[in-house]
Amino acid sequence: MDHLDGVDPQTLSLIIQMQLEDLKEIAQANAPKGKGRAGEHDARTDLSAAIKAYSDDLTATAQILADEAMCKSIASAVDADADLIGAALSQEDQLNQDRELALELSGQRRPAAATGSHQNISQRSLLSTTTDQDTLERLRALNLSSPSPLGNFSGLYFEQTDANRPESSSRAQTRSWRHGQNPKPPAKVMGRTCIACTEYHLVSNLATSPSCGHEYCRDCLRSLVTASLTDETLFPPRCCGQAIPIDAYSALLTSALVGQFNAKKVEFDTPNRTYCHRQSCSAFVPPQSVRGDVAYCFRNGCFARTCTVCKGASHQGSDCPADPATQDMLRLAAAESWQRCYSCARFVELENGCNHITCRCGAQFCYVCGEVWKTCECAQWDERNLLNRANAIVDRNVGAGPMAHRQRADLVERERVHLMENHECEHASWKSRGGSHQCEECLDILPTFIYECRQCYIMACRRCRFNRL
Secondary structure (H helix, E strand, O other): OHHHOOOOHHHHHHHHHHHHHHHHHHHHHOOOOOOOOOOOOOHHHHHHHHHHHHHHHHHHHHHHHHHHHHHHHHHHHHHHOHHHHHHHHHHHHHHHHHHHHHHHHOOOOOOHHHHHHHHHHHHHHHHHHHOOHHHHHHHHHHHHOOOOOOOOEEOOEEEEOHHHOOOOHHHHHHOOOOOOOOOOOOEEEEEEEOOOOOOEEEHHHEEEOOOOOOEEEHHHHHHHHHHHHHOHHHOOOEEOOEEOOHHHHHHHOOHHHHHHHHHHHHHHOOOOOEEOOOOOOOOEEOHHHEEOOEEEOOHHHOOOEEEOOOOOEOOOOOOOOOOHHHHHHHHHHHHOOOEEOOOOOOEEOOOOOEOEEEOOOOOEEEOOOOOEOOOOOOOOEOHHHHHHHHHHHHHHHHOOOOOOHHHHHHHHHHHHHHHHHOOOOOOOOEEEEEOOEEOOOOOOEEOOEEEEEOOOOOEEOHHHHHHHO
């Protein structure tokens, strides 16, 4: 019932009840009268079966809503009584400690029951000091909130009014019924900011990146996962260089999206992938469907066979001949000094900077020899590329205005040395630059501002900074 998101439980229950009554009237109006002839199919029989199936589904949904309301009522009462329960436990612990102290001072041996009580006190104290507050906030928001907005929004809190909150025993004891006295302030459920949309959301609707602590709301997480399915540079969905545990937050995603993510994970984790050679299909062929040098495509009844060597049509039992198009591409790459990724076979071109290449597929290799990064003895940068990058940074910082040749040369040399010393950058610290700039990763133009890494000076948009680099 995704189309009913935002409908309060009371209204939803009323809708279900009205639908059940309508179905009952339809069933009575279409009930068969008398006996039909043998072998004759009555369409009303199919209608009755459909009505019964739909009624059973509505009844089950109504029961789920009733169970949810009961759980929320119990959870709300427990939450409201938490202070009284905690005070009672603290008083009990203090009495037990006083008794043990009195026994020790009197020289009497402490009974076994007292020892057990002391252990319980220690365990309880340890539990109270090590409880994950973030988990408590999430559970409280999950139990005490509804899918619809919780009344007025103020600062960091979503406010839930007394009229919508079940009453607990402690609340009944402390509430004053004297005429004219204001009720207690409304309960507040903590909300936090989504790093992507910068809006406040209930903690139960947020996914947290374990490394940096940044949080993503339901919609932004779905958007990020969806984008990662078609853009390999965003896969797996990550923040500040560390993957977001999608399995832990599958409840915030649709089942279809989780299935697509798992399928893409198999695809992107496969080295030297093979796709169906038919342009009308082009589906990924999983390793389980590869036999020798032939990949069998079974998507939508395609049944095409693709050569895993040249990625063209299978050669019907003969060896794969030299592919002219592939050979032409390799000759062009050699002439242009391009390098090929060892993992996905993409070609890359280095315009400036060091020889450390991070491919779209995530593989890192040396631009000179193509080997895995830091497994060769090649130079880590080319002086010409490094100088080009230094000039670009100086032009960005000082603009196109006139400058003495000596002064500019000093600035370029300073940036060149800085790049040499900081070419292995983790992009840990950023600053914002005002004005219109182009993201150096996705090439999008940002009209207002852009982020710039303080160490390597790469400029990136918000998505590239948090989710791509």
